Amino acid sequence: MSDTSYAYAQVRETISQQIAEQKLTGNLPSERELCATYDVARSTLRQALGQLEHMGLIYRKNRSGWYVCPRKLKYDPMQHTSFLQYTTAQGFQPSTKLVEQKKQKPCKEIANALELDGRTSLTSILRVRSVDGRTVVVEELNFSNKHLPNIDKHDLSLSISVLLKNTYHHHNVLYDIAVESCCLFNPIAQYLNTYDGALGLKVTRIVRDLEGTAFEFDREYWRHDALMIENKAKLHF
Amino acid sequence: MSDTSYAYAQVRETISQQIAEQKLTGNLPSERELCATYDVARSTLRQALGQLEHMGLIYRKNRSGWYVCPRKLKYDPMQHTSFLQYTTAQGFQPSTKLVEQKKQKPCKEIANALELDGRTSLTSILRVRSVDGRTVVVEELNFSNKHLPNIDKHDLSLSISVLLKNTYHHHNVLYDIAVESCCLFNPIAQYLNTYDGALGLKVTRIVRDLEGTAFEFDREYWRHDALMIENKAKLHF
DNA sequence: GCGCATATTTGGTATGGACCAAATGACGGC
DNA sequence: GCCGTCATTTGGTCCATACCAAATATGCGC
CATH class of the missing domain: 1.10.10.10 (Winged helix-like DNA-binding domain superfamily/Winged helix DNA-binding domain)
Structure with missing residues (x-):
């Protein structure tokens, strides 16, 4: 107590x-x-x-x-089960909406992570995902046009992992994930139907091919109350 | 902006x-x-x-x-590098203090996770860990006496992983980790030199042997501003 | 029943004042 | 120089009040 x-x-x-x-x-x-x-x-x-x-x-x-609050969603950022898959498996009704798609120059953080200079173009999409009618995460995905030629010509409202697999033949990838608590500000707070300054969880993801070349940089802003990060692994001392 | x-x-x-x-x-x-x-x-x-x-x-x-705030500590709960190791590697001065050790009956949550009945005894320790003189995490470790006979007879202020390896021959273990944001209340808030109701990150860990039998249940309460969870993995689509 | 304007309720923002407990700093005695 | 004592500063708690903007309920006209 x-x-x-x-x-x-x-x-x-x-x-x-x-x-x-x-x-x-x-x-x-x-x-x-x-x-x-x-x-x-x-x-x-x-x-x-x-x-x-x-x-x-x-x-x-x-x-x-x-x-x-409804019960929390369990999410393993290291697994590659799709949002649709792991939400329905837990008995939620998921939905995704593509909010925006644009081609732009990378910001400093992304240029650094993807080892691009400031002039290389980037294809960025913003999408919001909900469970049971409640928006729980805003995702910003950034793809390097240099490493994924003509990615902006594809329909990015469909499954990205299928696209990476079938079109770009990335069957094996390396994930670099970071999770930290953060503050949600407008306009992201508005997408999440919350207030400017609300508490959130930020998941950052860098995706590389097996040579270590990074081609994707994602930022996920989660409602802090909607999410429990889960992770299973086998360790050798 | x-x-x-x-x-x-x-x-x-x-x-x-x-x-x-x-x-x-x-x-x-x-x-x-x-x-x-x-x-x-x-x-x-x-x-x-x-x-x-x-x-x-x-x-x-x-x-x-x-x-x-000083810079954040990077921490990969799936790795088995010790606190000493990963803090010094990042240029921090770590220290650990054992606050309490006792033998007790498991609470409901632990009994459930470790598949114990309410009468089986548990060896629990509470320790606080600091970097550069600032306490960043309070850890509560719980060991099943049934699966780790006489664990309470050992000096638990020393490295637990060495003990598990050398005495109990657990060279390979399975980790079940959960991370979620939480509120820190007294007395934990006091250990962390913060206030009742402060924001925190809670890491829950269940450790099993290769047969899947759980023998350890840990709860870590981190200062939310001291920690960035990091994680690297190779994935196959 | 439906659509629309209006009134009401709700949380969001902001002020200013009050008192308390703990941490800190200043002081004095040794 | 060290160690207590005491006054001051600091954040922590709590109150009453006010006004705003958006969400919601109400009621009217059709």
């Missing part, structure tokens, strides 16, 4: 317990109602709600209200 | 930029000073500071002040 010596901690523990016992489902009462119930100021209540949000127990829809 | 239509966002962007340009290092001016500088109320300023904290740019020492 956590510390309950402060008002916000008591409110937090009470609500947290009600959620655990499933006495609280769907959407919560309004902040002003909760203030009255627990006899605290709105700022104190919002401190409690903020912590419950960080615990992944509740989330907010912009100016609409607070809701109890 | 992020949204700056609000006061807190402007303060955030200004300070963020000063940190990026290294005009701001070490500890920040006091909150009341910053309020005067940016002409905002303290709660507004604290909202900005809170977001910079979530971005991993600044952190606070309890009732002492705000400080610019």
Whole structure:
């Protein structure tokens, strides 16, 4: 049991317990109602709600209200099962929407990672992915035109891994993944139906061929409360 | 560039930029000073500071002040390089302290993961690990006495992997890792010199032998701003 | 029943003041 | 120079209030 010596901690523990016992489902009462119930100021209540949000127990829809979080999606960035595959396997209804596709020059970070100079062109797509009608991740995928000739001529709203396999014959690739917590700002926060400054998880991925030449650089911005990273491996001491 | 239509966002962007340009290092001016500088109320300023904290740019020492974050530690939970190894390799000064060791009955979650009944005993240790004098992670390690006979008779302040290898002959093991964002509460928050409700990253690890029998269950609570999870793999489409 | 304008509710932003506890710094005695 | 004591500074908690913008509910006309 956590510390309950402060008002916000008591409110937090009470609500947290009600959620655990499933006495609280769907959407919560309004902040002003909760203030009255627990006899605290709105700022104190919002401190409690903020912590419950960080615990992944509740989330907010912009100016609409607070809701109890659905269960988390389990995701292994090292596996190459598709989004469709691993979400449906866990009983979710997935959907993906391609938001934008453009050809552009790489930023410093990408140029560095893909060992490109600033003039080489890059094909970038932005897509949002949802489960059960709730957007959980915004993905920015960047492909090096130099290493994947004419990639911008293909339909990138279809499966990218199939494209890499069939058209570019990348059957074996190396993954470089980084996961860190981050802050979500507009416009990404808006895609995720959350607020400017919300908490998120950032997954960065560099994809290389077996010679070590990098041809893809991805950034995934996840709702922090929608995701649990999972990973299995065999180790030799 | 992020949204700056609000006061807190402007303060955030200004300070963020000063940190990026290294005009701001070490500890920040006091909150009341910053309020005067940016002409905002303290709660507004604290909202900005809170977001910079979530971005991993600044952190606070309890009732002492705000400080610019040192660089993050890179950590691959799937590798079996020791804490000592990977921290020094990155130029940090590591240290570990064993806080507590006890023999106890497993909680529900652990009993379930290790397939024990509630009566089987468990040897648990709690240790804190620091880099450059800053505590970054609290680890709780739990060993099944049934599968590792007399483990409580050994000195668990030494390297556990050496013990597993030499005494119990576990040269090959299976790892089940989960990473998710979490909230840090007392007393763990206190070990990490942070506040009740601070943001963290939780790493859960189940260790099995090659037959799949689990004998160890670990929980790591990391400062969210101290850690970047890294992972490399070769994949076959 | 449907569409549209309007009123209401909701969270989001922001202010300013108050008090507390712990960390820090200054001071004095030794 | 060291070690306690005490005053000051600092962030941590909490309150009451106000106004805004967007989401939602309401009710009217058709």
